[in-house]
Amino acid sequence: MKPYNLGIVGFGTVGQGIARLLATKQSQLQVNHGFSFRVVGIADPVKGMIYNPNGIPLQAALDAVTNGQRLEEADLGEPGWDSLKLIREGNLDILLEITPTNLRTGEPGITHLREALSQGIHVATTNKGPIALAYAELRDLAESRGAELRFEGTVLSGTPVFNLWRYGLACADIQEVQGIVNGTTNYILTRMAEGMDYEEALKEAQAKGYAETDPTADVEGLDALAKAVILGNVILGGQLRPEEVPTRGITDIQKADVEEALAQGQKWKLLVRVWREQGKVQAQVAPQKVDASHPLYGIDGVTNALTFYSDTLGTTTIVGPGAGSLETGHALLMDLLDIHRTLRQRGTR
Amino acid sequence: MKPYNLGIVGFGTVGQGIARLLATKQSQLQVNHGFSFRVVGIADPVKGMIYNPNGIPLQAALDAVTNGQRLEEADLGEPGWDSLKLIREGNLDILLEITPTNLRTGEPGITHLREALSQGIHVATTNKGPIALAYAELRDLAESRGAELRFEGTVLSGTPVFNLWRYGLACADIQEVQGIVNGTTNYILTRMAEGMDYEEALKEAQAKGYAETDPTADVEGLDALAKAVILGNVILGGQLRPEEVPTRGITDIQKADVEEALAQGQKWKLLVRVWREQGKVQAQVAPQKVDASHPLYGIDGVTNALTFYSDTLGTTTIVGPGAGSLETGHALLMDLLDIHRTLRQRGTR
Known part of the structure; x- marks a missing residue:
């Protein structure tokens, strides 16, 4: 079978994670799933931009960036191919879009996705921006061009959410989804329940690499908001816009609140909720007190979960990692296999 | 598209559950999944045995058995079609095998499955016996005849296990699976942790319909054993036989043990474990003390879970119901859709 031409746009932690998985699991993908590929281009403004129609040797590319080289220096392909040139002229079958999330503009992700999908190039992305801000447009564009669009890694990294829903919950009428979808805030709340105050817990989360130097997007609930919008629009078929979703982060939670909750057998969790109400899809991001009967009560530390x-089925909960290089790479791998599966079902591959 | 001819063998709680789902979700299955069907036969020694090549009206069949009628009395099809006649002469595309589990002989399930698969009839089953006792034989038989064999409902009822593994964890190298796969024993242990003694908790479980009048298969760990063998052989590719798996139930757990564990911040759980050791797949069923750091610590009552x-991905846990009419019916529905999907990928449908 003809190998898929893959293009990787964004070669940071997650881009390197999927490259590592593609390199180590290549024969398994081929033998067990009939999925063969070559990565013809990698475009990252920091790590380098190269093109090689015969396939870039992935291990060599990984070694180069690990050694602090730019990809161009490693002589693994033709230099000078930025992301748009790669998408436009790279003869791609599937684009792996792994640039950083921007929740205001969705860029550069939206431009990359529009460009790819309008050419009929399938897309697997971990970028929350385009899916949170422009899902309906991108889905319709994909459909009109016969392109497949997948984004398992946008919520709970590689922990199956959309694949679980598509293949394990098909035909179930889903009335509501609740989740702990941000590891940073859950870690902070967990440590506060263990006696720390907010500032201490935040500092520890930063020291451990769970929180960014500027933690705003996490602690103000904006990362969770993006995921709420994605869940509501994709799984419940809503038309949510981020600015319309009531969103509260965890910065108001005091040590006293945490202690009071504990005394009542409860824990504070930053919960995302999406549900149907009077025919409309609603969403909310807010800290909530949950007791032991709640399916997300036991989800502590950086672990994420979705109910x-x-x-x-009543209540079904998936629990797993919400971040990480290999973990999010796993999401992209599932997306690639799902695109492949769908194309085979469509009879186009 | 030509509708699938379905045969339902076993029309107890779960058989009626899938019939109800097929009746209520018929148009959704058609529109969203391109899956159309008619149930041409239902065979159950107690509820009746009928055949109707034009499709049995499912709601009428459900109403009949709800009213205590045998299906033959309701005039919904030709009488006199037992399970083997239905499988041999019923022109089935897919057999839904939903007879009771027998963990010693696997019968009548094994005979039904052999008969169907050897004719190239696809099978979806909730019967643990055949899969626990004869998986390799049945899988090979299915492959040799181009038939698909699915059994999502054998472990955790409709909570996605095999679909989660196939579509959400493909290419992940799974080193171990641990689970709470028996609701009866988990309910009893939960109630004991709340202060009851074993006998009280068992009686309550029986009163609530969670435990059978003869609770042996549950409390001695035999139901969990069947599921351990299925998980080990299917997911880890082992060759486990039930008689070789060390199995201990919960009958030895004393109130004092439970209290001692609680004092140490631990809970007793009847854990199934399957793992690889020196290239061989191993399994075990035994009560274990787990602390709050264990992913299954918070799984209480009749809820089931698998890690x-x-x-x-590191640790991924799915939590959900482990029994129930609609819940297990949901498993069969997922199996039907997965068979349909696979046939489309194979280009035979």
Whole structure:
């Protein structure tokens, strides 16, 4: 079978994670799933931009960036191919879009996705911006060009959410989804329940690499908001816009609040909720007190989890990592296999 | 598209559950998944045995058995079609095998499955016996005849296990699976942790319909054993036989043990474990003390859960119901859709 031409746009932690998985699992992908590929281009403003129609040797590319080289220096492909040139002229079958999330503009992700999908190039992305801000447009564009669009890694990294929903909960009528979708804030709240105050817990999270130097997007609930919008629009078919979703982060939670909750057998969690109400999809991001009967009560530390409420199964919860290089790379791998599977079902591959 | 001819063998709680789902979700299955069907036969020694090549009206069949009628009395099809006649002469595309589990002989399930698969009839089953006792034989038979064999409902009822693994964890190297796979024993242990003694908790479980009048299969760990063998053989590719798996139930757990564990911040759980050791797949069923850091610590009452340990995702846990009419019916529905999907990928449908 003809190998898929893959282009990787964004070669940071996650881009390197998927490259590592593609390199180590290449024969398994081929033998078990009939999925063969070559990575013809990698474009990252910091790590380098190269093109090689015969396939870039991934291990060599990984070694180069690990050694602090730019990809151009490693002589693994033709230099001078930025992301747009790669998408436009790289003869790609599938684009792996792994640039950083921007929740205000969605860029550069939206431009990359529009460009790819309008040419019929399939897309797997971990970038929350385009899916949170422009899902309906991108989905419709994809459909009109016969392109597949996947984004498993936008929520709970590689922990299956959209694949779980598509293949394990098909035909279930999902009334509500609740989740702990941000590891940073859950870590801070967990440490506060263990006796730290907010500032201490935040500092520890930063020291451990769980929180950014500027933690605003996490602690103000904006990262969770993006995921709420994605869940509501994709799983419940809503038309949510981020600015319309009531969003509160964890910065108001005091040590006294945490202690009071504990005394009542409760824990504070930053919960994302999406649900149907009077025919409309609603969403909310807010700290909530949950007791031991709540399916997300036991989710501590940086672990993430999502609970689906449905007619056939009642309550189903998936628990797993919410970040990480290999973990998010895993999401992209599942997306690639799902695109492949779908194309085979469509009879176009 | 030509509808699938379905045969339902076993029309107890779960058989009626899938019939109800097929009736209520028929148009959704058609529109969203391109899956159309008619149920041409239902065979159950107690509820009746009928055949109707034009499709049995499912709601009428459900109403009949709800009213205590045998299906033959309701005039919904030709009488006199037992399970083997239905499988041999019913022109089935897919058999739904939903007879009771027998963990010693696997019968009548094994005979039904052999008969169907050897004719190239696809099978979706919730019967643990055949999969625990004869998985390799049945899988090979299915492959040799181009038939698909699915059994999502054998572990955790409709809570996605095999679909989660196949579509959400593909290419992940799974080193170990641990689970709470028996609701009865987990309910009893939960109530004991709340202060009851074993006998009280068992009686309550029986009163609530969570435990059978003869609770042996549950409390001695035999139901969990069947699921351990299935998980080990399917997910880890082992060759486990039930009689070789060390199995201990919960009947030895005393109130004092539970209290001692609680004092140490631990809970007793009947844990199933399957893992690789020196190139061989091992399994074990035994009560274990787990502390709050264990992913299954918070799983209380009749809820079931399964944790996958893998190279790419670390720890991933799925939590949900482990029994129930609609819940297990949901598993069969997922199996039907997965068979349909696979046939489309194979280009045979």
